[in-house]
Amino acid sequence: xxxxxxxxxxxxxxxxxxxxxxxxxxxxxxxxxxxxxxxxxxxxxxxxxxxxxxxxxxxxxxxxxxxxxxxxxxxxxxxxxxxxxxxxxxxxxxxxxxxxxxxxxxxxxxxxxxxxxxxxxxxxxxxxxxxxxxxxxxxxxxxxxxxxxxxxxxxxxxxxxxxxxxxxxxxxxxxxxxxxxxxxxxxxxxxxxxxxxxxxxxxxxxxxxxxxxxxxxxxxxxxxxxxxxxxxxxxxxxxxxxxxxxxxxxxxxxxxxxxxxxxxxxxxxxxxxxxxxxxxxxxxxxxxxxxxxxxxxxxxxxxxxxxxxxxxxxxxxxxxxxxxxxxxxxxxxxxxxxxxxxxxxxxxxxxxxxxxxxxxxxxxxxxxxxxxxxxxxxxxxxxxxxxxxxxxxxxxxxxxxxxxxxxxxxxxxxxxxxxxxxxxxxxxxxxxxxx
Numbered sequence: 288x289x290x291x292x293x294x295x296x297x298x299x300x301x302x303x304x305x306x307x308x309x310x311x312x313x314x315x316x317x318x319x320x321x322x323x324x325x326x327x328x329x330x331x332x333x334x335x336x337x338x339x340x341x342x343x344x345x346x347x348x349x350x351x352x353x354x355x356x357x358x359x360x361x362x363x364x365x366x367x368x369x370x371x372x373x374x375x376x377x378x379x380x381x382x383x384x385x386x387x388x389x390x391x392x393x394x395x396x397x398x399x400x401x402x403x404x405x406x407x408x409x410x411x412x413x414x415x416x417x418x419x420x421x422x423x424x425x426x427x428x429x430x431x432x433x434x435x436x437x438x439x440x441x442x443x444x445x446x447x448x449x450x451x452x453x454x455x456x457x458x459x460x461x462x463x464x465x466x467x468x469x470x471x472x473x474x475x476x477x478x479x480x481x482x483x484x485x486x487x488x489x490x491x492x493x494x495x496x497x498x499x500x501x502x503x504x505x506x507x508x509x510x511x512x513x514x515x516x517x518x519x520x521x522x523x524x525x526x527x528x529x530x531x532x533x534x535x536x537x538x539x540x541x542x543x544x545x546x547x548x549x550x551x552x553x554x555x556x557x558x559x560x561x562x563x564x565x566x567x568x569x570x571x572x573x574x575x576x577x578x579x580x581x582x583x584x585x586x587x588x589x590x591x592x593x594x595x596x597x598x599x600x601x602x603x604x605x606x607x608x609x610x611x612x613x614x615x616x617x618x619x620x621x622x623x624x625x626x627x628x629x630x631x632x633x634x635x636x637x638x639x640x641x642x643x644x645x646x647x648x649x650x651x652x653x654x655x656x657x658x659x660x661x662x663x664x665x666x667x668x669x670x671x672x673x674x675x676x677x678x679x680x681x682x683x684x685x686x687x688x689x690x691x692x693x694x695x696x697x698x699x700x701x702x703x704x705x706x707x708x709x710x711x712x713x714x715x716x717x718x719x720x721x722x
Contacts, residue, residue, distance in 0.1 A: 293461045294339040295356075295385040301337065301450060302351040308408025310349040310447045311399070313419065317343045327508070332640035333412070333451050335549055340384055342374065344392050348402055357402070358389040396422070400429040404438045410447035448645070455639055456646035457660045462639065463693060465550040466662060467702050469506065470691050473544045473552035474705035476500035480515075480543075481713065482720035486535035486560050490515040494529050497543050506545035510552060510642050514542035517560065521685025522670040524632060533560045538568055540685055544642070551642045553664050554703045555689035562717035567680040569710055571669055574606035575686045576708065578667040582634055586665065586692050586699040591654040596634035599667040603630055611678055612671070629671055635664040638691055661694045662702075 301310065314334040318326045328343050338347050340358065348357040363376025381389035390398060403409060403426055411423060430440035458466065476497045483496045494515045501509060516526040517533045521540035533539060537560050544552035557572065559565070564572060581602050582595035604620040607613040612629055613620045620626050637644035639662060649655060657663075666689030673682040691702040707713050 290339055290461060291383070291385040293459070294337060297454065298337050298347075298349060298356045299354060301454065302349050302354055302356075304450050304454075305349075305351040305408075305410055305447075307351050307406075308410055308441060308443070308445075309403055309406045310351065310410040311346060311423070312337065312349075312412065312447060312451075313346045314340070314343060329508075330549070332455075332549065332645075333448065336451065336455055336640060338384060340375075340380065346392065346395055348399070350402065350406075355387050356385075358384065358386045359392045359395045359398075360389065362391050362393070396426070399426045400433075403427065403430050403441055404433065406441050408443040408445055409441040410445045410450075412448050413444060413446045415448075452645040452647070455644065456637065457658070458639060458662055458693070459660070462550065463660070463662075465548050466552070466639070466691070466693070469510075469545055469547040469550050469552040470554070470702035471705060472501060472504045472506050472547065473510075473554050474703050475504065476543060476545065477541060477554055477556050477706040478716065480541055481556070481558055481707070481716050484533065484539055484558070484560055484717070486533055488533050490517055490520075490529040490531050490533065490539075493533075493539070493541070494543075497541070501545040506547045508546050510544040510546040514540065514555075516540045516542075516685065519672075519683040519685070521557065521687075522672050522683060523685075524670070535561045536565065538564075538684060538686065540687055542687065542689065544691075549640050551638060551640070551644075552691055552703065553638055553642050553666075553689060554691065554706050555666055555668075555687045556706055556708060556713075557686045557688065558713045558717065562720075563714055564710060568684060568686075570610070571606075571671070571681065571684050572686055572710060574603065574610075575667055575669050575688055576710075578602035578606070579665055579688045579690070582665045582667060583690065583692060583699065583701065586657060586663070586694060588656070588658055588694060588696065588698075590657050592648050592657065593654040594657075595663075595665050599634045599665075600626065600630075603667060603669065606669075610681065612681070629669050630667065631670075632666075632668070634667050638662045638664050657694045659694050659696050663692055663694075664689055665692055666690075 312334050315331040320326045330341050344361050346359040360380050377389035427440050479496050479500045480493050494513050512527045515529045517539045518537035520526045540557045542555040578599040582599040585594040585598050604617045604626050613625045637646045668687035670685045671681045693700045
């Protein structure tokens, strides 16, 4: 595999970071959907980040001081390949993925006690899975049984995820390329959805357009269950039923991204079902867009993580006052939290192998500084449910605008720039589609 050196370098870097001891990371287990049918297998993100290996039933063992990487995986089995597809097997996996050694997964419990013997530290995902914790304790118990022979078990257990999380927070060129491609595919899907939208169609029909575009361009799956929410449904943050008819005069909010080689895109666009914003819809939309642009403008090296959220809140609070949704000053609305009736989530999250990717948001109690090669989403919104103190013209307007943003040396790059979001661009695209 041409990407093998990338994964080898990550393993070596992690072992240097750990310094001593043994790290053990397993991929995700296969999950039964019903009876003898499985959910589609998706590898564990930490495991994949270090190996590039996508088969189930696999474990990587890293001996830090020796800079030695060992893979345990399924045996080569021609008969099973007839039913389930190709398997590398240990010998081919070692050669293909650049491991020092590789063994059958059936040998894991036999070999691990020897690999842990006389090691000072065991690094693994502590308390992530009860069955895995029990298995680890079994290995340690078997090492301790050799105490009379002068064999010592690790006397420290450390969570390996902290070190891997920090590595994954900073994307290398390999990852940035995958994320840009994922964002390009998802942007195309949003354009397709805009062109396909019309009153009388169902939300699930538009979802189908998204899924078609994802697979057509090589994405393996959606990055998460797509939200296709028309009218009042857009005021439900995690609406996924996607079964209502679209009505003329309503807005359609689509929160959808794809997964390409493990890497997620996460884009939200909101647009009018009939192709033209009403005056009230346009006013609220322009407020949310201004909040998003203000937030994106703060994304640069040295700015702190919460700066985009603070910038978006300032714009949203002023807009809510202007629309009669909140009363008082911007400072007062922010301090009281009155804006949370209409904007109740934060303005972004890390993005990468996981949609809500790993990485700490604070360090030593303070928001961490943004640095080049971090990737995040910027996604303010406004959700106005009917209420006595809300102008009726604004009822059931739900708007979110979300982009994927890479921090660069000189500022930022919006990876999802190809998905239209200005009022003019959206209306022009939808007008051309309906012509």
